[in-house]
Amino acid sequence: MSQFYKCQREREDYGQSKIMYRRSMRITMLKKIGSLLFALSVLSLVIFQPIQEVSAEELSDIPDRSKENIQLLIEKEIIFGYTDGTFKPKNPVSRQEATAMIGRALNLDNTKQETTFPDVTSHMYASGYIASATEKGIITGHSDGKFRPNETVTRAQMAIIISRAFNIKGETKRSFPDVENDSLYYEAINSIASAGISVGYPDGTFKPYNKLTREEFSILVAKAISENGDYVVQEPSEDVPEEPQEPEEPKDETVEVIDERIVTADSLNVRQGPSIDYDIVGKLTTGNAVKVHKLEGDWAYVSHGELKGYVHTYYLVAKPGEATPRTVAIDPGHGGRDPGASANGLVEKEVVLDVSLMVRDYLKDSGIDVVMTRQSDWYPSLDGRVAIAQKGNADAFVSVHANAFMSSATGVETFYYAAGMTDRERKSYHLAKFINDRLYKAMDMNNRGVKNVGYRVIKATTLPSVLTEIGFLTNDHDARKLKTQHYREEAAQAIALGIIDYYNWRD
Incomplete structure (x- = not known):
């Protein structure tokens, strides 16, 4: 065989080998992919399919x-x-x-x-x-x-x-x-x-x-x-934990007494920590006086004699004869470089400051302490307003505004913020409702209701907080009233009375 044909044959053999090799690799790869898909299908049944045909x-x-x-x-x-x-x-x-x-x-x-x-x-x-x-x-x-x-x-x-x-x-x-x-x-x-x-x-x-x-x-x-509702199963009682946990020594946090309160529940569980997930270490009954040493959200660390632990604050009230502190922050909206809405010859920052200062005076006469976020024409930031309220030890926050929209929009509305149903959010709702119910009647305006909206100034605080709109500057009817001293005084008194209603309800 000549050298030429020898080389040609070697090239053909090499080409055939490459073809066979590639085919072999493709078959092997397909087998692997098939195995992988089968494994994934099995795995998906294990991971993603719930048990259905079981009792x-x-x-x-x-x-x-x-x-x-x-x-x-x-x-x-x-x-x-x-x-x-x-x-x-x-x-x-x-x-x-x-x-x-x-x-x-x-x-x-x-x-x-x-x-x-x-x-x-x-x-x-x-x-x-x-x-x-x-x-x-x-x-x-x-x-x-x-x-x-x-x-x-x-x-x-x-x-x-x-x-x-x-x-x-x-x-x-x-x-x-x-x-x-x-x-x-x-x-x-x-x-x-x-x-x-x-x-x-x-x-x-x-x-x-x-x-x-x-x-x-x-x-x-x-x-x-169920069609007949015939079920005798009771809801699990928090009084009997089903899965006993290893007992833990309650932490002694009785360094300082910040308050004294009275128990209102017939039987109040005292727990090792601030939630119902913790073990019960004892019980308190109606009328028991407890010392409050620490507050964690809606829970208080208390002591009653030798018994120490956490209870929910819902079942605690101030001791008789001791007034619960009442300090509200009044926040006149806008101010300074931020005029707010302007219409019908009215500027929001001026109207709400005038009304808010009268709210302050009404509340002081009733014995409620007031923290003002501003008392003149300047602009505190939204977070700055909250900081002023909290630094002043306020326990509630009321922001006063005037509305603006199309000329046909009219009336009073009050906002609170609630992402869930915490104690603070529940109190915010009631504060808004008390103020709004007083305000729309005193102003003889349309009641636009109480609404849940996450405005920054009432969302970024730990206090029960609301934002009330006392009328529309853009509505001729509302604006005529807000121009008069009589209706501004009516608005101020209504807001103040709503705040007093809230404190009476709270305490």
Whole structure:
């Protein structure tokens, strides 16, 4: 064989080898991809698929008291267990999970989709239920436009969701000492209590701010969808912890006594820490006097003789004969370089300063201390106003403004901010309602109501805070009144009386 043909044959053999090698590599790669896809499909079944065809008996950790309720939800595929064979009854139930359960119970559309909430995207497992429930008015977002899907549901929020979802209306009035008749959630709580869905705790309270577990929410949903409502399962009582924890020595924080208060509850649990997740170390009863050593949110570290621990401040009041301090911050809006709205010959910063100074004088005559964020024509920043109030030891904050919009807009409105239902937010709502109810009547103006809006000046403070609008400068009718000294005095007196109403309600 000549050298030429030898080289040619070697090149052909080499080319064939390359082709065979590439084919072999492609086959091997396809096999690997197939194996990988199979593994992923198996893994997806393990990770993402809940246990559906199981009974409550097969889930190892469901308490006996709630098996009947949870079994009903499992049969209807409203809730599922986890892949490890547990139900995890003590896990908190999030807003997303609660909405998904309600969505399944009502057969709502669960097609994943974009929602009106910036923090709920189409890839989230409950996005369809959230969109559908929002459209039907069952759920709403927070005042900042967010849904907060991972936030734990409170009992008050649960009452609102369930009463809306199942159209439950109260036929009889139920009374809970910790649920005010004019609270945002009173009607919802009354409705589900009247229907026997949630009758509260053994001590007669409802505990609207307590957070819900998967077990508790399951019981309530099961009761709501049952045809005869024949369930004897009681809500878990916080008086009997189901899972005893290792005892801890309570910290001795009795270095200083900042206050003395009286217990109002028939039986008040004293806990090792500032939440119901901590063990009970003792109990107090009605009339017990306690020394308050420390405040942490809505909880107080107290002592009564040798007993020391945390209690919820809702069940504590000032000792008789001792006046609770009353110091309100009055904030005339705008000022200095910021004139606010201008119309009909009126400038907002001037009108509200005049009214606010009269509010100050009315309150001082009634024995209420006042901190002014400004008393002349200058501009404190929004956060600066809050700092002035808090530095002055104020326990409430009222910002006074005048409105502006199209000429047909008229009336009085008052804003508060609430992202949830904390004690501060509850007090803010009542402060707004007391002021607004007085103001629209005194001004003889349209009542535009009390609204939840996250204005910076009432959102960035730890105090109960409101912002009130005393009329529209852009409306001829409102403006004519705000030009007169008589109606400015009426506005000032109404705001002051609303603040006094609030303090009388609070104390």
